[in-house]
Amino acid sequence: MTESVAAASGLPLSGIRVADFTRVLTGPFCTMLLGDLGADVIKIEPPGGDDTRAWGPPFQESPEGRESSYFLSVNRNKRSVELDLKTPEGMAAARELIATSDVLVENFRPGTLDRLGLGWDALHAAHPRLVYASISGFGLSGPYRDRAGYDVIAQGMGGMMSYNGDVGGPPLRVGVAVADVFAGSLITQAILAALFQRERSGQGERVDVNLLESVIALGSSQVGRYLATGEIPVPVGNDHRSIVPYGTVACGDGFVNIAVGNDALWRRFCVALELDELGADPRFATNEGRVNNRAELDTLMLAGLARYTRQEIMARLERAGVPCGPVNNMAEVFDDPHVRARGVAVRVEHASLGHTTVTSPPWEIGGQPLPVRRAPPTLGQHTAEILKELKE
Known part of the structure; x- marks a missing residue:
């Protein structure tokens, strides 16, 4: 052999x-x-x-x-x-x-x-x-x-x-x-x-x-959306067309990816990052509301996150059980302790x-x-x- x-x-x-x-x-x-x-x-x-x-x-x-x-x-x-x-x-x-x-x-x-x-x-x-x-x-x-x-x-x-x-x-x-x-x-x-x-x-x-x-x-969901509605998908950057906030957010020293997939996670997200005003705003209480008011939410959220570093945001969200992760370059990928x-x-x-x-x-x-x-x-x-x- x-x-x-x-x-x-x-x-x-x-x-x-x-x-x-x-x-x-x-x-x-x-x-x-x-x-x-x-x-x-x-x-x-x-x-x-x-x-x-x-x-x-x-x-x-x-x-x-x-x-x-x-x-x-x-x-x-x-x-x-x-x-x-x-x-x-x-x-x-x-x-x-x-x-x-x-x-x-x-x-x-x-x-x-x-x-x-x-x-x-x-x-x-x-x-x-x-x-x-x-x-x-x-x-x-x-x-x-x-x-x-x-x-x-x-x-x-x-x-x-x-x-x-x-x-x-x-x-x-x-x-x-x-x-x-x-x-x-x-x-x-x-x-x-x-x-x-x-x-x-x-x-x-x-x-x-x-x-x-x-x-x-x-194309999965993008294709499915077009076949179901006839709506032609367009670029949305790092955002998600149907979930908000879901994607890349800027902070004091870089970028973090977050995945706030439901309303319970949204409430935990706001508490963890002390975004009390956003958490209390009825426009953003449901995912549908956050999708419909995406621009206003992004503006307010950006101002609220600017005071935190990437590591601070991740530490707070991880303790709260909110999915998040850094935007790594390739050197950071292979230096990651988990990798x-x-x-x-x-x-x-x-x-x-x-x-x-x-x-x-x-x-x-x-x-x-x-x-x-x-x-x-x-x-x-x-x-x-x-x-x-x-x-x-």
């Missing part, structure tokens, strides 16, 4: 092999999650590697190597094999690898793998238990089927940029690639469901997710960098955190190892 198999043996997807034909973010995020759960994820990279190996700066460097921080962020718990699918040798190795796999994940434009003879129909006929997962910009049918998909395009077309941002401001993209990450999470769920279904039917299924519909789904205690940042050995730091898998199973079994691989780091396994 190899070290990687032994390390994965107690994890839910131990014994599952994933042929990972993805690159950039959506697909690699999905396969990273599968690797976190114990799958043997084999990342098939073309000559030159995943596009994100060249995305930078920033890069992490050592005398032995140079790696993109972008690539490092979404490729833990995988092995890398470098194959040129344009050559007979590369295609033969890819086919052998697929034959030993339980799951294939790809995010090429629809039809690309069909032209290579690696499409769903051909592979399902040859390997009926294979779960075949496809990720695209716009889905496997429809007028936009052949368009390339990118996060910023999906955020715009899916409406998200129209309701994100400051009041009266221009359309604004969310600061992380939420379309990519959410679509990657959704396809992971679909793969797990297909593996479960395979246990019943003995047959693999094709599952697919696209960026556009993932953004629409992510440190949870071991969110993990230092791992890396083949060319010596060491690197990655985030830990975001679950616990059976009361235990999931391990980072492998650092993000260097390009083709495991090619010889994997090709040898295929011949055994």
Whole structure:
């Protein structure tokens, strides 16, 4: 038993092999999650590697190597094999690898793998238990089927940029690639469901997710509001359209997020921060009243909170049981005692960098955190190892 198999043996997807034909973010995020759960994820990279190996700066460097921080962020718990699918040798190795796999994940434009003879129909006929997962910009049918998909395009077309941002401001993209990450999470769920279904039917299924519909789904209450009323959502900054106060409030030395989700919390909020006038004002006694009188409340509340520091507000609200939290920069995030205690940042050995730091898998199973079994691989780091396994 190899070290990687032994390390994965107690994890839910131990014994599952994933042929990972993805690159950039959506697909690699999905396969990273599968690797976190114990799958043997084999990342098939073309000559030159995943596009994100060249995305930078920033890069992490050592005398032995140079790696993109972008690539490092979404490729833990995988092995890398470098194959040129344009050559007979590369295609033969890819086919052998697929034959030993339980799951294939790809995010090429629809039809690309069909032209290579690696499409769903051909592979399902040859390997009926294979779960075949496809990720695209716009889905496997429809007028936009052949368009390339990118996060910023999906955020715009899916409406998200129209309701994100400051009041009266221009359309604004969310600061992380939420379309990519959410679509990657959704396809992971679909793969797990297909593996479960395979246990019943003995047959693999094709599952697919696209960026556009993932953004629409992510809109949740904003989308529901439009479908129910016809009202087009607009940016409201950090506020909530239906709950007040809920969002970011300024204080003497920074910003705090608060979540006053009901009238009882509102009364405790006012007592904790000695906002007696607001607590006694009938305009603000109910959430509906606070929503309808949002502007007046914001003005009065800002004046009342200016005398407190961020830490003072948080201390008072925590004692009162009112949900709150600081607005942290990234240094503050990883210096937070709770984040440190949870071991969110993990230092791992890396083949060319010596060491690197990655985030830990975001679950616990059976009361235990999931391990980072492998650092993000260097390009083709495991090619010889994997090709040898295929011949055994």
